[in-house]
Amino acid sequence: MSVHLAKGVRDYLPEQMRGRHAVMATVRAVFDRFGFEPLDTPAFERLDTLTGKYGDEGDKLMFRILQRGEGGEAGLADQALRYDLTVPLARFVAMHPELRLPFKRWQMAPVWRAERAQRGRFREFYQCDADIVGTTSPMADAECLAVASTAITELGFPDHVVRLNDRRILRAMARAVGAHDHELPLLIAVDKLDKIGRDGVSAEVRRLGLDDDAIARLWQILDVPRGHADTLDALAVHLDDEGRAGVDTLREVLRIAFALGVAPERLQVDPTLARGLDYYTGPVFETVLPGRNMGSVSGGGRYDGLVGMFCGRQIPCVGVSIGIERLLVLLEEEGRLEVASTAADVLVTVHDDDHRDAALAAVAALRAAGVRAEVFLDDKKLKAQLKYANARGYRWVAFVGPEEAAAGQVTLKDFAAGKQVTVPLHEAASVIGME
RNA sequence: GUGAGCAUAGCUCAGUUGGUUAGAGCGCCGGAUUGUGGUUCCGGAGGUCGUGGGUUCAAAACCCACUGUUCACCCCA
Numbered sequence: 001m002s003v004h005l006a007k008g009v010r011d012y013l014p015e016q017m018r019g020r021h022a023v024m025a026t027v028r029a030v031f032d033r034f035g036f037e038p039l040d041t042p043a044f045e046r047l048d049t050l051t052g053k054y055g056d057e058g059d060k061l062m063f064r065i066l067q068r069g070e071g072g073e074a075g076l077a078d079q080a081l082r083y084d085l086t087v088p089l090a091r092f093v094a095m096h097p098e099l100r101l102p103f104k105r106w107q108m109a110p111v112w113r114a115e116r117a118q119r120g121r122f123r124e125f126y127q128c129d130a131d132i133v134g135t136t137s138p139m140a141d142a143e144c145l146a147v148a149s150t151a152i153t154e155l156g157f158p159d160h161v162v163r164l165n166d167r168r169i170l171r172a173m174a175r176a177v178g179a180h181d182h183e184l185p186l187l188i189a190v191d192k193l194d195k196i197g198r199d200g201v202s203a204e205v206r207r208l209g210l211d212d213d214a215i216a217r218l219w220q221i222l223d224v225p226r227g228h229a230d231t232l233d234a235l236a237v238h239l240d241d242e243g244r245a246g247v248d249t250l251r252e253v254l255r256i257a258f259a260l261g262v263a264p265e266r267l268q269v270d271p272t273l274a275r276g277l278d279y280y281t282g283p284v285f286e287t288v289l290p291g292r293n294m295g296s297v298s299g300g301g302r303y304d305g306l307v308g309m310f311c312g313r314q315i316p317c318v319g320v321s322i323g324i325e326r327l328l329v330l331l332e333e334e335g336r337l338e339v340a341s342t343a344a345d346v347l348v349t350v351h352d353d354d355h356r357d358a359a360l361a362a363v364a365a366l367r368a369a370g371v372r373a374e375v376f377l378d379d380k381k382l383k384a385q386l387k388y389a390n391a392r393g394y395r396w397v398a399f400v401g402p403e404e405a406a407a408g409q410v411t412l413k414d415f416a417a418g419k420q421v422t423v424p425l426h427e428a429a430s431v432i433g434m435e
Numbered sequence: 436g437u438g439a440g441c442a443u444a445g446c447u448c449a450g451u452u453g454g455u456u457a458g459a460g461c462g463c464c465g466g467a468u469u470g471u472g473g474u475u476c477c478g479g480a481g482g483u484c485g486u487g488g489g490u491u492c493a494a495a496a497c498c499c500a501c502u503g504u505u506c507a508c509c510c511c512a
Contacts, residue, residue, distance in 0.1 A: 004503065057510055060436085084512090111512090116436085118506060127512060188510090195508095276510055286512090299512065323512030351470070386472035401470055415472070 008123030019337035030151040031106035039105040041088040055278040081112040094310030101134025120326040131319030142256035144320040165273040172243025177214040191274035231269040279303040341393030344372035348398040358405040369429030
C-alpha cells in the first residue's frame, strides 16, 4: 500500500478518542472551576498577524498558506495556520476594546508547527491554554501556575515540578556577565544545563566571547540553590535594578501560589529556565515530570507587550499552555488511559428479512427509552452477528425472532452474565438499565 | 534544518556464514446438523520481503540512492 499520512500527523481512532475526550474533559473542568471562559478563534490567520511574534525559529516553522491566483504561483503566502493560541488571543483582544478586563479565557484547539516529529512532538497537536488578559497583578501569574498544576495533578501526574524564572532576571544576568549583546544565545546555552552539564555550558558561553571572569560570575549566579525565597534572596545580590524587579515579582507570585494551595514542593525557582518565545516579558514557567523521559508538559509566562503590537493600547497578559499530547503519550505508555469499548449498550440482531421490521421497532423503542442501541446492518447468520457483537464489546444482544415478534417480546442476552431473558418490548429498556 | 537507527502477512516479530516452494503467534474467513458469542477442535485465505538500481551462479540478507518511519539535536506542548 502506498497511502500515507502527511508527516507528523495522526488519525485518532475511536478507542483513542475516548482517552482524548476524557483528558480534555478533565482539563476543561479545571479551567471552568478557575473561572476561565471559553473562546475559539480561526485555525488560520493573516500571515502578518502571526509573523514576528515568536522569533526567527517560529517564523520558519509556521505552515504558510499560498495565495490564490498569481501570488500562489509565485510562491507567495498571505495566511498561515496558527502556531499557538496566544498570538491569536492577543489579536482578538486588540480587536475587542469593549472587553471587560481582566478577562480570563481558556481555549483547546489544534495548532500546527512544521517541525520534525518525535516522541511527544507532532506537527499537529492540541494546546490547552488558560490566559488572563488585562492585569499586571502577580495574582494572575499565580493563578496560571495554580490552574496548570491542578490540571496536571488531576490528569494523574501529582509529582510534577513547575520551574519558574523571570525574563528580567535573565536579562539582568546577561548584563551582569557583560553579554548583553548576545543575550539570546547566552540564555539558550544556560537553558541546556540539565542536558550538557556545567562544562558544556561553560564551553558554549566561552564561544560567545565570555572570558573566565565573566564565566565565573555566571556560575556565581546560576549556582544558587534551587528553591523558593532563599533562591530569590541569593539571586538579588548579583543583579541590577531590573533583575531585582523580577526577583520581587517572583517572590510575590510564590507567596500567592502557596496561598492558593499549591504545594511548595511543586514550585522551584530556577535561574536557568529560559523559554524561547520572543513575546515573554516577565515571569516564565514550565512544568516537568521528574523521572520521565519527556520534555515540558506545560509552559507559559507573562507577555505584556504582545497586544500592543496589534493596537496602540498596551494590555498586559499572562497565560499557560498544558501539553496534553505529551501527557497522553505518557498515560498510554503507562497503561493508564481509558480504553473502554465505544460500542453501544445493546446490539439488536436481525433474524431474517421477514423480521427486520420487528428488529427495527425494537431498536427504535430502546433508543426512545434512552438506551444506546444499534441494529445489525448486514444480512448475515445469527452466529456471525453474535461474533460481531462480542468482538465489538456490546454488553447486551437482543433477539427478535418469529416467537418474540408474534408475542411483542424481545429476548435480551447478557454477555457478561451469560444469561438471557425474554420480556415484553416495553420492559426491555428497564432490564438493561437495571444491570 | 542536522545526526543516528529501523523497514519481512492486517498486527507483533523469527528468518543461521548469501543457497530449493519465506515462517510463527495473534488477528481474519469458513466448518463442527435446526435461533446463540466469548473457550476448544478442524480447515482456509493472506507477503512483487518499502521502492529503484548494483554485486553474485544465487539476495529478505551485501552495497548505493530514494521513500516512509522512529529516536535524538535545534526549538518547543
